[in-house]
Amino acid sequence: MTLPYAEVIGDPIAQSKSPVIHKFWLEKLGIAGDYRKTHITADGLEAFFRERAADPAWKGCNVTVPHKQAVIRFVEDRGGVGDSIGAMNTVIRLDDGTLIGTNTDAAGFYGPIADLDLAGRDVVVIGAGGAARAVLFALSRAAVGEVTILNRTRETGVELLRHFGLKGKVLPLDAPIPPAALIVNASTLGMTGAPDFDPDLSDQPDDCVVYDIVYAPLQTALLAEAEAQGLETVDGLAMLIGQAAVAFELFFDREPPRLFDEELRKLLTA
Template structure:
């Protein structure tokens, strides 16, 4: 749906914005929770090209029914810049995926990706562990920030533009990180995270030799379209632990839902939610 098309007046709503956006499962996730909690509100897709992002926020500031939005590719960096206020988390990460009204026409940016990324890792101790991260965009920033703050010993960022990987490491994991082009291949690691769009439907494939990963390593792909990516299939074939993109998507959506609608969805519903999303 084009962002200029508004839902019926008189009903609160939130939305996910991006370009492309039709693949997003966020409306299904938030819609499930709205139904379970009996909240009379809506959550939808809104296609917002990069050149329209500032106009989008200017319009939403004036809409009393708008409760906020999730920002996905390619808006996470620009959304931080365009908001009037920033949470400490968004400021630290340098990217925002949640933007909401803050009163008097102001907008607040926040970041739920950090918690969403960590949620499926549970209480796994990353102290002394080595991690490799693919990508250097908004999602990768949240991942590197989370890993650094959870105590990962070494973080290697691989990106198609090595200079971007270097800048990310120097900013968020100084003294503990390495950077290289994605063609350089993997280093020995306990955890591999694909935080890029590579391997997503309609995007270039992610071609990696996983043999350098350490025995028992975890491979975590934040891509969820397709859900069972070639990267995860390769990892399973090697007997490695895998985490799919729905895990992070649901985790970050839980925090965003609380921001938008003032209620926290129960984790006990996650099994049913996942069944609906994968049916």
């Protein structure tokens, strides 16, 4: 009998730490199952989902860059995720082979900052891709003030502000970052193999929180600069573990044992 399994797909995929997280939880709970990482290009998405839909052992997958928007056309969207967030990072397989897409990024992103009072306060978001969509969706529910998006393409950022009903503006990536209560890097900038993102944060208020969703490396240039300025930071593992926890329960029908988060973080940073 083939063990039940899930996986993470992307292009590239070597940097993914998702298998470490899910295998850690499977072992802690004594579940006989597996979690893998699979390199899939954009051209291979359709064939991938067709093959997995026919495999009863497959529980689903997480989706990372650059496929979070492309997967929408290959799965059912029963929760209206395509219209609301506009990106999916999780696909689950039902017993009849139906594939359902959803998004656990928004909850994973917001969990570590849920105690912040962002109502009416300005926020800066770097990037306008699939992860940024989840971030902006969560921020739109937090009644934030103006949102400044830094992105290469102004039109994309403007459309995202409109889509999520947010007031704000779009600036180039190299523009000075305006003072904000929260700065979120929702792009791949700073990731291993990508250009660094090392802005000047000297004008930020003392209570500004800097949140970088990049986790490879864990200490990005952005977070290093924030710490040098004495600002509070949130690293990429916080969101990674948070979104994985929601996905794990969807895949394996068990809540992950979050009491071991510190042990898991040490494992991920070893």
